[in-house]
Amino acid sequence: MSRPALRKQLAFPLLASAVFGLALYLLHTISGAPLAKFMTNPDGALEWTMRFVSIAFWLGVAFAAVRALNELVFLVFRKRKGYDAPSLMRDIFSLVLYVTSVAVILKQHFETLSFGALLSGSALLGIILGLALQDTLGNLFSGISLHADKPFQVGDVLTVGKWTGVVMSITWRAVKIKTFSNHIVLVSNSSIAK
Known part of the structure; x- marks a missing residue:
């Protein structure tokens, strides 16, 4: 992929990360101001807002990193093998990195999140989808x-x-x-x- 195309792929996640990073910074700096009193309620709206913005920031960083790593790995593949990697290989590589990134980010923000329960609950869904998607x-x-x-x-x-x-x-x-x-x-x- 050419440098302009790589820049284009990385532009949105990096811009989104910058916007959410700025929002997170502003929320942290004004949390002692009247906004904190306004938003503080029994549900902890300010805490949830800051958590959401933080997750969005780290997701933007992770997506940019995955795209850059994807391009780097398959650039090396192309130089060593002399041809582009199959799209299936690229898609599986990206999917594994995206899922891992999202799992790590969610685990950092929700300490009580149990991936074991999530995976065991999704086993039944996997069986149902497997039967429905046999041809695919x-x-x-x-x-x-x-x-x-x-x-x-x-x-x-x-x-x-x-x-x-x-x-x-x-x-x-x-x-x-x-x-x-x-x-x-x-x-x-x-x-x-x-």
Whole structure:
């Protein structure tokens, strides 16, 4: 990714972090002023407002850091391998970093938050979603298999069913093929894996 594109990707999270950081600073500096008396009530509105702004600030910092780390890691990958990493690999890497960042930030702001209870409660949801998303998950795991085995790459000529053409992209869900009659065809990964 070029430097202007990287700057564009990092601009929003850094700007949001700066705005929320300024808001957090202002809330801390005026907490002894009449605003504190105005906002202090049995529910602790000022405390919750400061907590929310702090979480938003750290989320902005974390999202900017994840984007920068993502670009750095895959820039090294591109230089060493000579080609771009598959989008599936980039997406999984980013997802793991985002989820980890959010979990750490929430745990810092809510000490009583129990991830064990959250994970055990989400197990049932995972089963329900797994049954509902069988086709999508089949495509996902077929996509992982295609990325790991690399039976073909972008630019190769591929025949799938009645379609023959040049592979344009391989994603977590499908392979995009441009036929010789200039049609774009999306073929699901599970169809190719069969």
